Amino acid sequence: MAVSGGPAKPPGRRVRLSAPPPTIPDPPPVRPEPTGSAAGPRTTGRTIVIFKTETPKTEIRSTLNRLAGINELVTSADAGGNAAALAALDDAKAVHFERLGIAILDKQDALPGLMAAAAGAGGPIMTVEPEYIAHLCSQGGLSRDYLKGFRDAAARLYDEAGNGDAAPAASAAPAGPLAFADTAQFTWGLQATGASVSRFTGRGAKVAILDTGVDLQHRDFLGRLNNNSSFVENVETVQDIHGHGTHCVGTACGSARPATGVRRYGVAPDAQIYVAKVFNDAPRPEALTADVIAALEWAVENGCHVASLSLGVAIDQEIEQYREPIRRALLAGTLVIAAAGNNANRPGLPGFDSRYPATNGFVEAPANASDAMAVAAVDAQLRLAAFSSRSSRVTGAGGIVNVAAPGVNVFSSVPTALGTHAALDGTSMATPHVAGIAALWHRATGLTGAALWAKVVQSVRPLDIASADVGSGLVQAP
Structure with a gap:
């Protein structure tokens, strides 16, 4: 569904x-949601930042601080695992999954600046997107x-x-x-x-x-x-x-x-x-x-x-x-x-x-x-x-x-x-x-x-x- x-x-x-099966009420027909991608997938309000391969951790930290005002970045290694890193997201405002080069920011107001940086040549950011919700x-x-x-x-x-x-x-x-x-x-x-x-x-x-x-x-x-x-x-x-x-x-x-x-x-x-x-x-x-x-x-x-x-x-x-x-x-x-x-x-x-x-x-x-x-x-x-x-x-x-x-x-x-x-x-x-x-x-x-x-x-x-x-x-x- x-x-x-x-x-x-x-x-x-x-x-x-x-x-x-259990006894199930006889509901009225359920109409589907709007079809096609025009309706748009749902998002969370958070931001996904994808860094270029082998971007140093220090450069990732400085980039997020300069463009998004992120002062504290938790990595999956620092947190002792990915699940722990996700749990720390609310406090840290950003989590970096080092193996796959992805950062999640608990904010969306920095999206324009990050996207502008991604569009420029030579920077460490590959792309920036809103976080989507899967079904x-x-x-x-x-x-x-x-x-x-x-x-x-x-x-x-x-x-x-x-x-x-x-x-x-x-x-x-x-x-x-x-x-x-x-x-x-x-x-x-x-x-x-x-x-x-x-x-x-x-x-x-x-x-x-x-x-x-x-x-x-x-x-x-x-x-x-x-x-x-x-x-x-x-x-x-x-x-x-x-x-x-x-x-x-x-x-x-x-x-x-x-x-x-x-x-x-x-x-x-x-x-x-x-x-x-x-x-x-x-x-x-x-x-x-x-x-x-x-x-x-x-x-x-x-x-x-x-x-x-x-x-x-x-x-x-x-x-x-x-x-x-x-x-x-x-x-x-x-x-x-x-x-x-x-x-x-x-x-x-x-x-x-x-x-x-x-x-x-x-x-x-x-x-x-x-x-x-x-x-x-x-x-x-x-x-x-x-x-x-x-x-x-x-x-x-x-x-x-x-x-x-x-x-x-x-x-x-x-x-x-x-x-x-x-x-x-x-x-x-x-x-x-x-x-x-x-x-x-x-x-x-x-x-x-x-x-x-x-x-x-x-x-x-x-x-x-x-x-x-x-x-x-x-x-x-x-």
Whole structure:
């Protein structure tokens, strides 16, 4: 669900629970927010300053003092970590994340002077931007507020849950070479990507999931959640109350034999899990750029080979506050994989909602950053999902879709309080599939960074769908 000023996601997407759904009031139809980037993404009132590579700390301090009146600058190293640095922002008025070269200022009145300095030649500032707020790239969550928009799906699920096994994919066709379905052993996504038959498990690969956190008490992850950090103000734990993050962690790195006894749903079951909580615990979670960048730097410093970002800012252009940190992360060996977005509504495709305007959408930030791997969503018949965003660079702006992955009726973990497991739709669900596949390729080849990017993209299964929609094709395991 969108929390930005950009396009909202049409309600009514399928949410499938592993237990009978709660009684849900029948609300009136919810009209979407204004579509397109013209409405503008939401901002925080803070300022992001991106410095040129290898600018000395002393020059950064003097520049911020001279142009913005900043007398005290806290660095992630000085504060003893990125989370601590963010906590010090109110007192210090500025925080510098040294590894990625980004400073966050708790003020916006210095923006004109900083922008003028960025426009000049020879200075240390690369660019200056307002701090944006990101939203989740799933078609709804599992809290009561989200479920109100999914009455029809919940009613259907009540019947499907009665057999105690996986519900068939809503878009499933009769069995054939291009049709997949969950089995007692594997989700359809693991089968479609070849992860179910791969001899690699991701052992030795480090995968960071930047999201709403994870259920620390979930039986399927016991003993594997030791590398966690919350980057959200006044939130000390990564405990997930929303469900989105737990679902993404499960898809990327869920166990080969889940303790709960369900089918396998994790692509890289032996990968090391690094959980970064970047979304707050609001009913419609929000993630500030500062929190996302702090978490990304944390992932880089911990040697993570892959970072999965199922989040988006509804803006149809590259923004430097994501583009440059992602570029620097890739150079450091961390491949950033991001959800293309759910702002499309495609006639003739599964999931099209005739109540809302037809649109191809656009690739959102940070997925539209040139060094992020942007992921589209397909269903179990390998058809493009109606909500999956199209490459916007074909119209001269934004970014391109690089690959596709399973993103419809994806079964994975959710917090125990929300049902233990559920099937969700969205490019959010496709993205951790790719993160897990990248972890398998790292284990198989030892590749990192740009070389790992190339291996993932070159090893796809071609699809009979325009490359503007699915990039090079469906990701495949080694």
